[in-house]
Amino acid sequence: MGWFPFAGAAQFAPALLIGLYWRGATRQGATTGLIAGFLIWCYTLLLPGFAQSGWLDASLLTEGPWGITWLIPYGLFGLAEWDIYTHSLLWSMLANVGLLVGVSLFTRPTRLEQTQAALFTEAMHPNLQTTSLSTSLWRGQTTQGALKELLIRYLGSQTTRRVFSHSNKSTYSADEPATAELITRAEQALAGSLGSASARVLINSVVRGEALDIESILSILDTTSQTLEYNRRLEQKSQELVQIGEELRSANERLRELDRLKDEFVAMVSHELRTPLTSIRAFAEILRDSGQLPEDKRQHFLGVIVHESQRLSRLIEEILDLARLESGRLTLNPLPLDLAALTRHSIDAIAHLHEEQGIELIVSLEADPAMVIGDQDRLEQVIINLLDNAGKFADRHQPKVYVTLYRHRHHFRLSVEDNGAGISQEERERVFEKFHQIQQDDDIPRGAAKRQWFRAAD
Numbered sequence: 001m002g003w004f005p006f007a008g009a010a011q012f013a014p015a016l017l018i019g020l021y022w023r024g025a026t027r028q029g030a031t032t033g034l035i036a037g038f039l040i041w042c043y044t045l046l047l048p049g050f051a052q053s054g055w056l057d058a059s060l061l062t063e064g065p066w067g068i069t070w071l072i073p074y075g076l077f078g079l080a081e082w083d084i085y086t087h088s089l090l091w092s093m094l095a096n097v098g099l100l101v102g103v104s105l106f107t108r109p110t111r112l113e114q115t116q117a118a119l120f121t122e123a124m125h126p127n128l129q130t131t132s133l134s135t136s137l138w139r140g141q142t143t144q145g146a147l148k149e150l151l152i153r154y155l156g157s158q159t160t161r162r163v164f165s166h167s168n169k170s171t172y173s174a175d176e177p178a179t180a181e182l183i184t185r186a187e188q189a190l191a192g193s194l195g196s197a198s199a200r201v202l203i204n205s206v207v208r209g210e211a212l213d214i215e216s217i218l219s220i221l222d223t224t225s226q227t228l229e230y231n232r233r234l235e236q237k238s239q240e241l242v243q244i245g246e247e248l249r250s251a252n253e254r255l256r257e258l259d260r261l262k263d264e265f266v267a268m269v270s271h272e273l274r275t276p277l278t279s280i281r282a283f284a285e286i287l288r289d290s291g292q293l294p295e296d297k298r299q300h301f302l303g304v305i306v307h308e309s310q311r312l313s314r315l316i317e318e319i320l321d322l323a324r325l326e327s328g329r330l331t332l333n334p335l336p337l338d339l340a341a342l343t344r345h346s347i348d349a350i351a352h353l354h355e356e357q358g359i360e361l362i363v364s365l366e367a368d369p370a371m372v373i374g375d376q377d378r379l380e381q382v383i384i385n386l387l388d389n390a391g392k393f394a395d396r397h398q399p400k401v402y403v404t405l406y407r408h409r410h411h412f413r414l415s416v417e418d419n420g421a422g423i424s425q426e427e428r429e430r431v432f433e434k435f436h437q438i439q440q441d442d443d444i445p446r447g448a449a450k451r452q453w454f455r456a457a458d
Contacts, residue, residue, distance in 0.1 A: 007045060007089045011037035014097045022104075029104030037096030040076075044088035048073045145174030146206045147186055154202065155189060163189050183207065195227065272315055276308035321381075332375040339370040339379070339412055340405055346383035347403065350391075359391045359399040366406040386416040393420040 014037075015030040047056065065071055074084050076091050144164075151160040163185050164172060178186075183203060190199035283301040287293070293301075324330040347363060354361050390401045395418075402417040 007085055007092065008038065008041050010089060011041060011092060011096055014093065014100055018097070018100060024104055025100065026104045026107045028107045029100045029102070032103045033096040033098075033100030036099045037092040040092040040095050041088055044073050044076060044091060045084065048084070141177050142183070142207045143174060144172060144176050144178045144182070147178045147182065148172075148174070150202060150206050151186055151189065155193060159189060269315075269319065273312065276312040276315070279308045280305050280312070318381075332378060334373050334375055336371060336373055337376050337379075339372045339374075339414065340365045340368040342376060342380055343383060343403065343405055343414060346380050346387065349380075350384055350387050353388070354391055354401065357391060357399065359394055359401055361387075361401050361403065363403045364405070366404070367412050368405070370405060370407075370412045372412060383414070383416075390416050390418040393422075394418040395420055 011034055014033055015025075019025050019030065074087065076087065082090070148160055148164065151163060155163075164182070187199050187203045190202055194202070283305050287298065287301055321330065343365065344363075347361065351361065387401065387403070391399065394401055398419070400419045402415070402419075404413075404415045404417075406413055406415075
């Protein structure tokens with residue numbers, strides 16, 4: 001390695017050497033010194049090389065920047081008699097060491113730097129692991145027996161034997177005083193398992209005499225408070241993770257349930273669509289294959305085909321409405337209308353189905369007319385769905401459906417009620433959930449309530 005890179009690499013020496021022997025050195029001081037040393041190294045060796053190569057003005061080497069002669073790179077501050085490498089190394093080291101010491105004197109090291117300084121400032125001491133470090137930390141005394149009981153309690157017998165086996169004394173005596181080396185090794189073993197602050201406190205509990213100075217006590221308190229804060233944050237984060245885990249688990253179960261209900265819904269819709277299609281196909285094939293059918297049967301079959309086609313169109317329209325509603329593209333056309341007349345029209349549309357099923361329809365329109373503002377097609381669809389669902393939930397033996405329209409304060413209330421068993425208490429909150437259907441005693445999914453109503457404003 002030549003002198004040029006040696007001068008650059010030498011800038012790390014002050015931070016390394018001073019950091020080993022001086023406890024007051026700080027990170028800010030070392031960083032500032034390194035930056036200053038490298039800048040002067042570049043100015044006194046690197047920039048002149050650029051000037052000699054023609055990349056910079058050659059007057060920099062003879063007149064200095066802006067004509068300032070005491071800033072000439074090869075003769076900084078008038079020191080031009082030395083060779084360029086010694087000259088660069090001198091000024092860079094002076095700046096490096098001076099700023100490291102100066103900045104360190106006026107800055108305070110962090111807790112981490114204090115801990116590292118306590119470990120590294122004695123790194124070159126020949127008796128680091130024996131009496132020097134121990135004496136500086138422990139000025140009290142304890143017996144080997146008390147120290148051994150403490151180690152067995154927190155570390156176990158095997159680790160305790162290993163600690164005592166490294167002692168300079170070959171024999172163990174419970175009443176003999178423990179050496180500083182043994183106390184230090186015991187503290188190091190405890191620190192490896194419990195932390196340095198806790199180890200210091202435990203050793204202090206069995207050492208008689210003054211074990212810690214004020215600085216050490218404050219350091220233990222700082223470390224303990226910091227550890228408690230970390231534990232508190234860790235516990236808080238753990239609780240948050242547990243809560244998030246429970247929420248994710250609940251959401252996953254809910255998604256599984258929705259997926260199952262969606263499959264049931266699709267199966268039911270497929271069945272509902274298949275029924276009218278089967279009827280239409282069957283009667284259409286009869287009409288095609290039987291050319292000598294009586295006119296009354298032909299008209300009956302055609303009526304069934306028309307009826308099932310209307311039913312199929314209504315089912316498809318409801319599915320499309322559901323898709324538009326889910327995507328937010330369902331549009332309404334509110335206009336003034338008579339809710340009583342609309343109710344009668346809806347009853348007429350579904351009355352023949354109730355007659356076929358033997359359902360008694362009891363109508364009471366107390367408010368007639370009942371002028372409201374709404375979308376006529378959507379309101380009629382709602383009323384027909386309510387009447388159809390009420391018929392499905394009515395009593396099997398004597399099915400009845402009650403339709404009532406009356407004024408309620410400043411609104412009109414339309415009520416559709418059947419005389420069936422109704423909805424259990426635990427199912428009422430789930431009636432309006434997506435894809436959810438109520439299971440009756442016959443295990444057939446249903447979609448209506450015993451009493452259904454909505455209200456419209458004047």
